[in-house]
Amino acid sequence: MLTVEDLTMQFGGVKAVNKCSFTINEGTITGLIGPNGAGKTTTFNLIAGALKPTSGKIYFQGQDITGKATHQLFHQGLVRTFQIPHEFARMTVLENLMVVPPNQPGEAIWNNWLMPKKVFDREEEVKARAEDTLDFLQITHLRDEYAGNLSGGQKKLLELGRTMMTDAKLVLLDEPGAGVNPTLILKIRDMIARLRDERGYTFCLIEHDMDMISSLCDPVIVLAEGTVLMEGDIHDIRQNKAVIDAYLGGGAA
Amino acid sequence: MDLFYGYFLYAISLVTIGGIYAILTLGLNIQWGFAGLFNAGIAGFFAIGAYSAAILTTMPTDRHLGGYEMPYIVAALVAMVASGLIAWVIGKICLRLRSDYLAIATIGIAEIIRLVFKNEVWATNGHRGISEVPKPFEGLPQPWNDLAFLAIVGLIVLAVYLLSERAHKSPWGRVMTAIRENEPASHAAGKNIETFRMQGFVIGSMIMALAGAMMSHYLKFINPAVSEPIASTFLVWVMLIVGGSGNNKGAIIGAFLMWFIWSGTELVLSTIVQNIPPDLLSYLPADLSVRLAYVRIFMIGLLLQIFLQKYPSGIFPEKRPIAR
Ligand SMILES: Nc1ncnc2c1ncn2[C@@H]1O[C@H](COP(=O)(O)OP(=O)(O)OP(=O)(O)O)[C@@H](O)[C@H]1O
Ligand SMILES: [Mg+2]
Numbered sequence: 001m002l003t004v005e006d007l008t009m010q011f012g013g014v015k016a017v018n019k020c021s022f023t024i025n026e027g028t029i030t031g032l033i034g035p036n037g038a039g040k041t042t043t044f045n046l047i048a049g050a051l052k053p054t055s056g057k058i059y060f061q062g063q064d065i066t067g068k069a070t071h072q073l074f075h076q077g078l079v080r081t082f083q084i085p086h087e088f089a090r091m092t093v094l095e096n097l098m099v100v101p102p103n104q105p106g107e108a109i110w111n112n113w114l115m116p117k118k119v120f121d122r123e124e125e126v127k128a129r130a131e132d133t134l135d136f137l138q139i140t141h142l143r144d145e146y147a148g149n150l151s152g153g154q155k156k157l158l159e160l161g162r163t164m165m166t167d168a169k170l171v172l173l174d175e176p177g178a179g180v181n182p183t184l185i186l187k188i189r190d191m192i193a194r195l196r197d198e199r200g201y202t203f204c205l206i207e208h209d210m211d212m213i214s215s216l217c218d219p220v221i222v223l224a225e226g227t228v229l230m231e232g233d234i235h236d237i238r239q240n241k242a243v244i245d246a247y248l249g250g251g252a253a
Numbered sequence: 254m255d256l257f258y259g260y261f262l263y264a265i266s267l268v269t270i271g272g273i274y275a276i277l278t279l280g281l282n283i284q285w286g287f288a289g290l291f292n293a294g295i296a297g298f299f300a301i302g303a304y305s306a307a308i309l310t311t312m313p314t315d316r317h318l319g320g321y322e323m324p325y326i327v328a329a330l331v332a333m334v335a336s337g338l339i340a341w342v343i344g345k346i347c348l349r350l351r352s353d354y355l356a357i358a359t360i361g362i363a364e365i366i367r368l369v370f371k372n373e374v375w376a377t378n379g380h381r382g383i384s385e386v387p388k389p390f391e392g393l394p395q396p397w398n399d400l401a402f403l404a405i406v407g408l409i410v411l412a413v414y415l416l417s418e419r420a421h422k423s424p425w426g427r428v429m430t431a432i433r434e435n436e437p438a439s440h441a442a443g444k445n446i447e448t449f450r451m452q453g454f455v456i457g458s459m460i461m462a463l464a465g466a467m468m469s470h471y472l473k474f475i476n477p478a479v480s481e482p483i484a485s486t487f488l489v490w491v492m493l494i495v496g497g498s499g500n501n502k503g504a505i506i507g508a509f510l511m512w513f514i515w516s517g518t519e520l521v522l523s524t525i526v527q528n529i530p531p532d533l534l535s536y537l538p539a540d541l542s543v544r545l546a547y548v549r550i551f552m553i554g555l556l557l558q559i560f561l562q563k564y565p566s567g568i569f570p571e572k573r574p575i576a577r
Contacts, residue, residue: 048441050437050440050441069440069445070437070440070441071440071441071442071443071444071445071446074441074442074443075443079441080441081441082437082438082441086435086437086438086441087435087438088430088431088434088435088438088439089434089435090430090434090571090573091427091430091431091434091573092573095427095430095573096431098424098427099424099427099428099431099439099442099444100442100443102443104424105424106423106424106425107424107425107428107444108425109420109423109425109452109456112419112420112423112424112425113416113419113420119423119424123424126424146573162438162441162442166443
């Protein structure tokens with residue numbers, strides 16, 4: 001579904017991503033792990049079009065998408081979340097979700113004056129979907145709260161909720177569990193699995209929570225210093241000496 | 254009774270110009286309040302509207318370009334389209350750059366526009382300006398002509414308010430706010446930031462031109478002073494900030510309030526100057542009345558500080574609609 005070829009991103013003297021190549025297959029939940037500063041978030045930024053790579057190619061569903069703008073990729077079904085929550089602070093939680101869906105006639109300003117009925121009908125659909133999402137995330141009580149007032153973990157949930165507001169094909173999740181309490185992490189885990197099974201999403205998941213990775217992800221890609229250190233089944237990865245040294249540490253095996 | 258009638262006429266003119274400022278402020282609210290675009294050249298768009306309307310509606314004359322004698326509505330529409338086109342060109346260049354560039358560019362453009370109107374004497378009659386601009390209902394007897402004009406201004410304020418309010422509450426307004434709040438996230442939600450920003454910038458500039466057209470018909474005269482930044486840019490910003498940026502009601506209230514204060518300070522200061530005893534006056538600088546104009550600006554600045562202490566987000570802070 002997504003193939004990355006010799007992807008390189010250089011910031012000044014630092015090669016945050018260095019000749020990185022891997023593939024994400026359709027229907028998988030592919031884990032992306034590695035030490036802090038390994039280049040995981042940068043890789044997401046490159047795939048999602050937030051950064052233009054120094055060199056290398058990215059293919060999505062057989063099409064070269066290197067350097068394509070983020071909003072275009074969204075409409076092709078490539079959606080991402082941010083490691084640091086990017087909420088719309090002075091908008092309500094409900095609005096934060098309602099802004100996401102594509103094909104909203106009311107986004108063309110004149111339709112609001114000329115075709116209020118059409119706008120209204122779609123608006124009802126969008127609202128219903130947003131409310132379902134809030135329900136799913138169990139944050140319905142925060143519906144009319146300004147998103148800027150949410151706690152860190154609640155913002156992470158909202159971040160995740162935004163990806164549920166569109167019919168995505170590939171979802172890039174950057175540490176969805178970071179700062180979220182353990183019971184909720186389990187819920188997020190189930191939710192990701194359900195979205196894959198029920199809606200056919202493909203995921204690429206960055207996480208430092210190894211329980212989440214091992215229970216969800218197959219395969220797992222280990223990044224270190226901007227390149228793929230190893231790729232494969234989580235059990236093999238846990239046994240691998242290089243990965244243990246670079247990331248997992250002695251106790252993890 | 255005569256004195257009362259004089260006050261009455263003064264009050265009408267105060268409210269009329271206040272209304273024209275309300276249109277301007279509503280335009281700025283779309284740009285800054287909704288879209289977060291810093292337009293520091295409001296005066297330029299205002300002047301484009303004023304001059305276009307004046308040139309398009311006046312009788313033939315050899316003092317300046319003109320003689321088209323277009324109907325008011327057509328002239329106003331052309332004025333708006335001209336302003337929108339210029340905004341579009343500026344937007345094409347600046348909206349993709351960092352946001353401060355837009356501020357710098359709009360200051361520059363407004364200054365260029367001012368200089369063009371001042372120096373292209375063949376078209377604009379230079380600093381002497383365009384006179385005998387027709388005014389709707391000017392045939393009616395006093396005060397009905399002024400009241401009728403006020404009614405038009407009132408209707409335009411209402412119409413712009415309603416359209417803008419609808420837009421703000423709509424999915425369009427939601428996207429605009431989202432972009433203002435968080436660019437990367439809006440991008441990741443599939444929104445084409447440049448397109449939306451452009452729309453806000455162009456629409457706001459068109460509304461500013463409409464205000465300019467109204468001003469030129471109201472005064473029946475227009476000269477490059479309309480593009481002075483103090484009264485046409487700075488004051489409008491103060492109006493929006495005091496009223497509450499992002500809130501259409503606030504924009505209107507702020508416009509009237511600050512316009513009354515601004516006119517009031519003029520009245521108060523000139524009264525003071527007139528009543529200074531002559532022997533004291535000899536100790537004061539000779540160009541006192543000129544200097545007092547700056548005291549006004551100082552006072553408005555001070556007032557802004559006081560307001561912002563008390564109402565940090567304006568009298569009517571922005572409110573996002575709560576969907577039921
Ligand atoms: N915009 C940037 N400018 C300069 N350097 C950057 C930039 N973005 C990332 N880097 C550098 O690139 C490297 C990789 O950063 P990245 O955020 O991709 O790490 P990560 O794998 O996501 O780490 P973490 O697990 O801590 O989130 C780091 O050394 C970082 O300092
Ligand atoms: Mg990261």
